[in-house]
Amino acid sequence: MSHSSQLALLRSMLRIRRIEEAIADRYAEQEMRCPMHLCIGQEAIAVGVCAALSKGDSVFSNHRAHGHYLAKGGSLNAMVAELYGRSTGCCGGRGGSMHLIDLDAGFSGSTPIVGGTVPLAVGAAWASSLKQSEQVTVVFFGDGCFEEGVVHESMNFAKLHKLPVVFVCENNNFSVYTRLNERQPERPLYRVAEAHGLAAYTGNGNDVEEVLAISRKAVGLARQGQGPQFIELHAYRWREHCGPNFDDELNYRTAQEIKAGIHDCPIASYTRKLEKENGNIHLEIERCEAEIQREIAAAFEFALSSKKPSIDDSQGKVYA
Amino acid sequence: MKHRDITFAEAIREGLDQSMEKDPRVIVIGEGVPDPKAIFNTTAGLRDKYGNRRVFDMPLSENGMTGICIGAALSGLRPVMVHQRIDFALLAMDQLINNAAKWHYMFDGKASVPLVVRMIVGRGWGQGPQHSQSLQAMFAHAPGIKVIMPTTAYDAKGMLISAIEDNNPVLFIEHRLLHQIKDNVPEEYYRVPLGQAKVLHEGDAVTVAAFSYMAVEALVAAKALKSAMGIGIDVLDMRSVRPLDVASVLNSVRKTGQLIVADTASRTGSIAGELISQVSEQAFDALRTHPVRIACPDHPAPTSHFMTRHYYPGPQMIADEVLKMVGADKTSTNYRELCALMLHDGPHDAPNRGFTGPF
Structure with missing residues (x-):
């Protein structure tokens, strides 16, 4: 991989991280008044998977969608404005953090009902298959979602009709505060997908190049008509399930575990790797940081100076 | 116009047929749609005419398949989904209420769900507690969904055509006892507007x-x-x-x-x-x-x-x-x-x- 491609991956992860941190920093001002599920610590999955897609491909996501939306090219201004409930938000303020959309970027929608968008992605893939288009559809969901019946219904149909869809399961081991071992028997998730007949892969969700390599293979096979693909990626959620804070004081995970999780930071480890391979990239990172901070400042300014919707804006568009 | 009496069930079949003929985006899916009984003959012959890429049987996955039809509708198709009994559609409440009904509103009109779901209400011969419910009010409670219940064969055809042309999710509820009742139904493609008594x-x-x-x-x-x-x-x-x-x-x-x-x-x-x-x-x-x-x-x-x-x-x-x-x-x-x-x-x-x- 070229140095510039590597830097682009690093930059994309860094950008998501800094945006999420900026949201967390300002959340206490209580101007962003909607539930917020930050993806800090899980950036490599969003970036690695979306780097394997082309613009015309479609992505569906879930409640923790900021990273997926941004990695697929969703408008930052429209996202931040949406968090602030402004008219210029991607849903005009009707959705908030848990409902993002940017059709121009191929981000088809995210919703918080666990499993809600998984069949939609299969339906989108069904449509592209029936229309014989080149499009591949990706859906991001978590290990908790894997427990929803609708996910297995979706995999069954996707395999039956050999649809060009890639299921990406982000396994962060937690559903809110409940560990995987309290919810599922001990067996690798991807093997269950394999039992549905899907080509299934597993990998380190903290290694962006590994994520990208697996995704390229899966997306390529899906595009060639080889049917649905399933990728299970392990990652760690640093902060609370919902909200801007760390939640170490709840003691549902040990200090040691949190420390280990943070130690595996996808950005820090990738920075180390690039430095080892290419020497000092300090200046490049500094330049990225500065650009990102300028972009973030502009996005917040855009949001805060945008029109506030009126009560009238809450009506209409109930029916098309 | 020539007078022609056909049954409500035949009128539905004809409405589906003419909709599929007119618009290649229309697909039909449901448990038993292409089987020998053809949903009380309302889907008879459609697979022969339009093939297995437009007429589908379906896994017994009501919620998943509703979501899949919504995804297809968001992506430019116009699916018609069929439940032989409305009671089975309860398994799809999540997709109907959380996604189909709200997609257009919650994404500020950026997308819409042109989906028709046919649901049949049973009655008679011991259909019993789970095969004869009339759940129209439950579905109609959700803003964003249209719920229609044609009574005559004339309206069954015209309203089905309007429902398929509609850009919203439309639940087309058929009472099973209406299926055999005949009415004058024109042979041509026609619409009956939704929402009028x-x-x-x-x-x-x-x-x-x-x-x-x-x-x-x-x-x-x-x-x-x-x-x-x-x-x-x-x-x-x-x-x-x-x-x-x-x-x-x-x-x-x-x-x-x-x-x-x-x-x-x-x-x-x-x-x-x-x-x-x-x-x-x-x-x-x-x-x-x-x-x-x-x-x-x-x-x-x-x-x-x-x-x-x-x-x-x-x-x-x-x-x-x-x-x-x-x-x-x-x-x-x-x-x-x-x-x-x-x-x-x-x-x-x-x-x-x-x-x-x-x-």
Whole structure:
């Protein structure tokens, strides 16, 4: 991989991280008044998977969608404005953090009902298959979602009709505060997908190049008509399930575990790797940081100076 | 235009066929759609004509498949999904209410879900607690969904075509007892607008607003009342549950001053209650007496035919409520004649004496 491609991956992860941190920093001002599920610590999955897609491909996501939306090219201004409930938000303020959309970027929608968008992605893939288009559809969901019946219904149909869809399961081991071992028997998730007949892969969700390599293979096979693909990626959620804070004081995970999780930071480890391979990239990172901070400042300014919707804006568009 | 009588089921088949012929984006999917029974023959021949890339059977995955149809609808297709019994659609409530109903609104109009879901309400021959529910009010509670219940074969075809052309999720609820009833249905492609009631019978005494099969029953009552007792009533076939054509009911109530709403569902939380509520709010002054709901009792439908005899309201109950409202004498010979005119032909749990199923 070229140095510039590597830097682009690093930059994309860094950008998501800094945006999420900026949201967390300002959340206490209580101007962003909607539930917020930050993806800090899980950036490599969003970036690695979306780097394997082309613009015309479609992505569906879930409640923790900021990273997926941004990695697929969703408008930052429209996202931040949406968090602030402004008219210029991607849903005009009707959705908030848990409902993002940017059709121009191929981000088809995210919703918080666990499993809600998984069949939609299969339906989108069904449509592209029936229309014989080149499009591949990706859906991001978590290990908790894997427990929803609708996910297995979706995999069954996707395999039956050999649809060009890639299921990406982000396994962060937690559903809110409940560990995987309290919810599922001990067996690798991807093997269950394999039992549905899907080509299934597993990998380190903290290694962006590994994520990208697996995704390229899966997306390529899906595009060639080889049917649905399933990728299970392990990652760690640093902060609370919902909200801007760390939640170490709840003691549902040990200090040691949190420390280990943070130690595996996808950005820090990738920075180390690039430095080892290419020497000092300090200046490049500094330049990225500065650009990102300028972009973030502009996005917040855009949001805060945008029109506030009126009560009238809450009506209409109930029916098309 | 040539007069041609065909059944409600045949009218649906023809509506599907002509919609598929006209618009290559239309696909049909459901458990049993291409099988030998073809959903009571409403999908017969479609796979032969349009192939297995437009006509699908479906895994027994109601929620997943509804979501998949929504995803396909968001991506430019116009799926028609079929449930042989509406009761199975309860498994798809999440996708219907959380996604189909809200997608257009919550994404600020950036996308829409042109999806039709046919749902069949069963009745008779012991369909029982889980094969004969009338759940229209439950679905109609969600803004963003349209719920329609055509009664005649003419409307079945025209409203199905309108539903398929509509850019919103439309639930097309068919009462199984309507499937065999014939009506004049034009051969060409035509639309009947959604959300408008139709006057089936005119009179000044009472307004009867009826949904689906109850409109058939109300018409039987209306004709008998007229011929045996000279009492004229308005019968409105509501045809649509959401949007609900309250304006047409108000028009009629301002003339008659009395309202009966006949519903196929159980009483509490029914769309009949909603209609009465809206009429009371908007035209309380026009009502000379309290409105009346005619509906099924507030318990599930039992299976045994020994217990279903009085479960379903029919023409007799409608006529009796009308007579109560107009203060008519029930001891006269005219009343006996009225009752005779409305007598059901054959066992109470079959549409008529000649009917042998399938239910």
